[in-house]
Amino acid sequence: MTTRQSALHGIRTSADYFISTFLFGVMFGIAAVAAGLENWQALLMSATSFTASGQFAALEFWTAPLPLGTIALSVALVSSRNLLLGMSMTHHFDGHSLGRRIVWLALLNDPGVVNSFRMDAEIDRLGYVTGYGISMMISWLLSTYIGLNVAHLFTSFDLGAIDFAGPLVIATMMMLFFKGSTSKPTPWILSGVVALILFEAGAANYLILLGSVLVGMVAAVLQNRNIVDGAAAGADDG
Amino acid sequence: MTGPLPGPTMVDTPSTLTAIAMMAGIVYLTRLSGYFVGLRLRHIKGIQPVLEALPGCAFMAILAPAVRQGSVSEIIAMICVILIMWRSNNVVLATSTGMAVLLFGAPYLDAL
Numbered sequence: 001m002t003t004r005q006s007a008l009h010g011i012r013t014s015a016d017y018f019i020s021t022f023l024f025g026v027m028f029g030i031a032a033v034a035a036g037l038e039n040w041q042a043l044l045m046s047a048t049s050f051t052a053s054g055q056f057a058a059l060e061f062w063t064a065p066l067p068l069g070t071i072a073l074s075v076a077l078v079s080s081r082n083l084l085l086g087m088s089m090t091h092h093f094d095g096h097s098l099g100r101r102i103v104w105l106a107l108l109n110d111p112g113v114v115n116s117f118r119m120d121a122e123i124d125r126l127g128y129v130t131g132y133g134i135s136m137m138i139s140w141l142l143s144t145y146i147g148l149n150v151a152h153l154f155t156s157f158d159l160g161a162i163d164f165a166g167p168l169v170i171a172t173m174m175m176l177f178f179k180g181s182t183s184k185p186t187p188w189i190l191s192g193v194v195a196l197i198l199f200e201a202g203a204a205n206y207l208i209l210l211g212s213v214l215v216g217m218v219a220a221v222l223q224n225r226n227i228v229d230g231a232a233a234g235a236d237d238g
Numbered sequence: 239m240t241g242p243l244p245g246p247t248m249v250d251t252p253s254t255l256t257a258i259a260m261m262a263g264i265v266y267l268t269r270l271s272g273y274f275v276g277l278r279l280r281h282i283k284g285i286q287p288v289l290e291a292l293p294g295c296a297f298m299a300i301l302a303p304a305v306r307q308g309s310v311s312e313i314i315a316m317i318c319v320i321l322i323m324w325r326s327n328n329v330v331l332a333t334s335t336g337m338a339v340l341l342f343g344a345p346y347l348d349a350l
Contacts, residue, residue, distance in 0.1 A: 015330075016328070016329035016330050017329060019329075019330050019333075020329060020330070020333045023333070023337070036248050036249065037249075037254070041251075041254050041255075041258065044255075044258055045258045045261065045262075048258060048259070048261070048262035049258070049261045049262050049265050050265070051261075051265045054261060054264075054265055055261070058257070058261055062249065063249070064248060064249045064250070064253070065249075065253065066249050066253045066254070066256075066257050068253075068256065068257060068260060071257055071260070071261065072260055072261075072264060075261050075264050075265065076264050076268065079264065079265045079268040080268060080296075081293070081296040081297075081300075082265065082268035082269045082272060083268050083271060083272035083275070084272060084292035084293050084295070084296045085269070085272060085292075085293050085296075086268075086269055086270065086271065086272025086273035086274075086275075086276060087272045087273065087275055087276035087279075087289045087292055088276075088289050088290045088291075088292050088293050089273060089276070090273060090276030090277055090279070090280050090286075090289050091276075091280060091286050091289070093273070101273070102270065105266075105269050105270050105273055106266055106269065108269040108273075110293070113293060114293065117290065164304065164308065164312045164315065164316075164340055165333075165336075165337060165340070166300075166304075167300065167301055167304040167305070167308075167312075167316070168315060168316065168319050168332075168333055168336040168337065168340075169333060170297050170300055170301055171301060171316060171319045171320060171323070171332075171336075172319060172323055172329045172332050172333060173297060174294065174297045174298065174301060175319075175320060175323035175324065175327075175332075176323070176327070177293075177294045177297070179323075179324070179327065183287065185294075187291045187294070187295060188291070188294040188295060188297075188298050189298075191294070191295040191298040191299055191302075192298035192299075192301065192302040193302075194299075195298060195299040195300075195301075195302040195303055196302045196303065196306055199302065199303035199306055199307075200306075205303075208299055208303060209296060209299045209300075212295060212298060212299035212302075213292060213295045213296055213299060215295075216291060216292070216294070216295030216298070217288055217291070217292065217295070220287060220288040220291040221284070221288050223287075224284050224287045224288060225284070
């Protein structure tokens with residue numbers, strides 16, 4: 001499948017998360033008005049950052065004088081999972097120029113990456129993820145615009161009430177991973193257990209992420225080694 | 239004495255533009271750097287399945303504490319999402335059901 005066809009396929013298969021993203025975008029628009037952003041500023045933020053969790057995190061500190069360091073740290077921590085999304089795509093963006101990869105990675109997005117793993121091998125994954133990202137970007141901008149323009153209807157809007165919507169959407173992606181995986185979900189389960197332990201121990205959010213990802217990595221290495229050893233033993237027996 | 243509720247403290251335009259540019263740069267760097275770190279590691283034998291497991295690990299690191307500290311309505315919303323996804327893979331149905339539980343069920347469920 002060509003890059004163009006893969007990108008179109010990404011757009012076509014993005015309807016589910018287009019709607020979820022739309023919901024968040026409307027809420028971001030409403031929250032942006034409540035925080036005092038002008039419409040063009042909120043739209044500029046959505047167009048350039050394109051990160052729901054990061055933008056909501058920034059709004060929590062949006063007061064004069066802007067605490068730029070705090071906002072930077074907060075956005076970096078919330079966006080740190082992008083590092084892992086990018087790493088997971090390491091073997092899947094081959095065959096494209098470096099320039100194209102650098103530019104198109106701006107549209108790297110969680111549901112696009114998750115769904116790309118469920119696609120056939122012949123799909124061009126950079127094209128697919130980028131097409132998915134274009135769809136998400138359209139949804140994000142449109143919904144931000146609508147949220148900005150209906151914000152006056154929600155003057156008593158409580159941002160805390162929708163805090164849990166983020167984990168709900170992440171849960172849908174995790175379920176796609178669980179159901180689509182060909183190997184045992186041991187690394188993910190261990191990551192969850194370690195995250196719980198660290199949370200109970202009162203660790204900071206970044207330490208919870210770091211600790212659970214490290215344990216998940218070790219589990220994945222051991223699991224992969226067992227698979228390789230098992231295959232080698234099977235070949236010897238044969 | 240009563241008066242109008244205080245509005246948000248207005249941030250001047252140059253500060254806003256600086257913050258937006260900074261946010262865009264940070265987010266883009268996180269997207270870019272993970273991929274290029276991966277390119278450095280890709281020569282390691284057997285690394286591909288390890289790298290591909292990472293997003294799921296990150297999702298679990300977010301989900302587990304969120305559920306642990308969730309209210310009754312949030313936990314029920316999460317169970318609904320998981321069950322619907324398990325049965326149907328329907329993201330829209332799962333998300334909207336979860337949101338409906340949060341929005342309409344919270345006043346009753348959290349009072350239990």
